[in-house]
Amino acid sequence: MVPPARSLLTGRGGCGNLIIILIFFCVGLDVMTVTVVGGLSGVGKTHWVRQQIQQHQGQGDPMFYFAPGEGQLPLDRTLLQLEFSDLAGFTPDQEADLIRWVDAQRGPFWGWIELGVHMDLDSGAFLLTALRECADCRHVALLPESLGNLSTPWHLWADEVVWLPTAVTQWEGLRLWRSPLSGQVFEPRSLETFWQELTLGAYGSVIRGKGLFELPDGHCFYLDFCASSPPSLYLPVRQGRWHHGRPQRFSGIELVGTDLQRPELIQAITDCCLTDEQLAYHQQRFPVPNP
Amino acid sequence: MNIAVISCIHGNYEALITVLQDIDAHQVDQIVCLGDLVGYGPYPHGVVELIQSLEIPVVQGCWDEDVTHGLNACECSYPSLLAERRGRLAHEWTVQQLHPESLDYLAGLPKIYRQKNLGFVHGSPYSQHEYLLPDLDGLLALERAIAADVEVLFCGHTHVPYDRTLSGGTLTVRVNGVPQTIPAPAKRIINVGSVGEPRHGRPHATYVIYDTDSGVATLREVPYxxxxxxxxxxxxxxxxxxxxxxxxxxxFAERAEDASHLCSRGVG
Structure with missing residues (x-):
């Protein structure tokens, strides 16, 4: 059993340090690695995990992603698994399956556990204890450079801090609001208006917003907003078009902010969604392409 | 002679009062209102009563028509589902607020008002619901002004003010294969913006003061x-x-942006 690795780098360093850390792990054959990622909302945790997966996917090693705080809204996991088809994913109630998956590995593997800003940093301590039986586990905090001189909960928690040039600084007093939207189809102009209102503060101060939204032409779009780095991203999701009836796949919205006005949010979202009759009309207008 | 042209008050009593005070301060000889007295705003009845008391020419707006004749189903009204649902909610609330005499007054408003070479409509000469956006195709814009049979056409409805001169146009037609070129008369379209529901990125009310002697149109933006x-x-x-x-x-709801969209419904 290899003892848990500790980063030698605790100061600023950004990507340069990250590369050195990766080399350190690889040269030491310390390749059964589980990284627990924490940090402020909107700092880029999932993006950082995605970059890590991209770096490792060519090696053919098994990889997993687990977000214990995703609840019924597996936004990040869904997107990652759509992009990386070999990535194993687990729901919050599948911790035992995750441990079995790790235990079954007979070679190098990589894993990432992402803790949302709403999660206690001790979350998953029991899981990590179990995982440490067969993998190196480390805590990586992603923090904005502007917090370098401050004391945050992540400073003490992290084995390694990755400093990022982001303007995100708020982590106290934030509220999380999210809602599954599976089966709902949005009228595009309504969605555009709603998202504009949302990001301009009509429903409270939103510092982070993201969601998967189904459109009547069968496409699904990912909308992503971070108050520290506007404007929003509108990205088509690489999955098949849904042509008939209500999409039987995951979609949903997640917001982090203050003074979020839940009834108004729900009303606005409801007003953007097509009825069965409207959806049928729209789907007739978008013919199914030949295979 | 100075004419103040106001439009699109939308039940916003505070904005209307402030604009009328501004008009008082600018040696205006006449006020003309281009409609949409009600809709979305909290004081539909108060606004109708105040406008009635002024005894000024008023043309009917799309909201004035809708609250008296039922919701219009043409697509010009609601460019999105969200806007439509919000609009319907506001429509039902407004109808409940209006007194029968206010509804009668709104129902009896004319669609167009002409005064010498000036024409006044809410949307276009064809429909209170049609948007004459500033980047509407020049030929179509010219055709609307010719249809009104005036030199200067005042409109509202888009809530964004502009002053557009259509000059130097010619129309070429073929009759039995023989081309004939007809010079189009110069026309001018002036959109006066909105008193109670601006969409220019600031909450200020807008209206226009038009000098009939010089032809100068002055856009007034009034904080309230x-x-x-x-x-x-x-x-x-x-x-x-x-x-x-x-x-x-x-x-309040959502704006129209498609300059190429024309209302399929004529003025009834």
Missing amino acids: DYRRTCAAIIEQGLPTIFAWRLAQGLE
Whole structure:
């Protein structure tokens, strides 16, 4: 059993340090690695995990992603698994399956556990204890450079801090609001208006917003907003078009902010969604392409 | 002679009062109103009563028509599902608020008012619901002005003010294969913006003062206490999003942006 690795780098360093850390792990054959990622909302945790997966996917090693705080809204996991088809994913109630998956590995593997800003940093301590039986586990905090001189909960928690040039600084007093939207189809102009209102503060101060939204032409779009780095991203999701009836796949919205006005949010979202009759009309207008 | 042309008050009493005070301060000889006295805003009845008391020429707006004749189903009214659902809610609330005499007054308003070489409509000469956006195709814009049979056409409805001169146009037609070129007369379209529901990114009311002698149109942008209107929207139980949008200068529901869209429905 290899003892848990500790980063030698605790100061600023950004990507340069990250590369050195990766080399350190690889040269030491310390390749059964589980990284627990924490940090402020909107700092880029999932993006950082995605970059890590991209770096490792060519090696053919098994990889997993687990977000214990995703609840019924597996936004990040869904997107990652759509992009990386070999990535194993687990729901919050599948911790035992995750441990079995790790235990079954007979070679190098990589894993990432992402803790949302709403999660206690001790979350998953029991899981990590179990995982440490067969993998190196480390805590990586992603923090904005502007917090370098401050004391945050992540400073003490992290084995390694990755400093990022982001303007995100708020982590106290934030509220999380999210809602599954599976089966709902949005009228595009309504969605555009709603998202504009949302990001301009009509429903409270939103510092982070993201969601998967189904459109009547069968496409699904990912909308992503971070108050520290506007404007929003509108990205088509690489999955098949849904042509008939209500999409039987995951979609949903997640917001982090203050003074979020839940009834108004729900009303606005409801007003953007097509009825069965409207959806049928729209789907007739978008013919199914030949295979 | 100075004519103040106001439009699109939308039940915003605070904005109307402030604009009338501004008009008083600018040696105006006449006021003309281009309609949409009601809709979305918290004081539909108060606005109708005040406008009636002024005894000025008023043309019918799309909202004035809808609250008296039922919701119009043409697509010009609601460019999105969200806007339509909000619009219907506001429509039902407004109809409940209006007294029978106010409804009668709105129902009896004319679609167009002409005064010498000036024409006054809400949307276009064809429909209160048609948007004459500033980037509408020049030929189509010219055709609308010719249809009104005036030199200067005043309109509202888009809530964004502009002053557009259509000059130097010619129309070529073929009769039995023989081309004939007809010079188009110069026309001018002036959109006076909105008193009660601006969409130019600021909450200020806008209107136009037109000097009939010089032909100069002066756009007036008048700050008013929009917070009082926002508070009244919430007090009246209207959706809080209306108040938020008003404060942003974004209109209550949603704007039309498609300059190529023309109303398929003529003036009844």
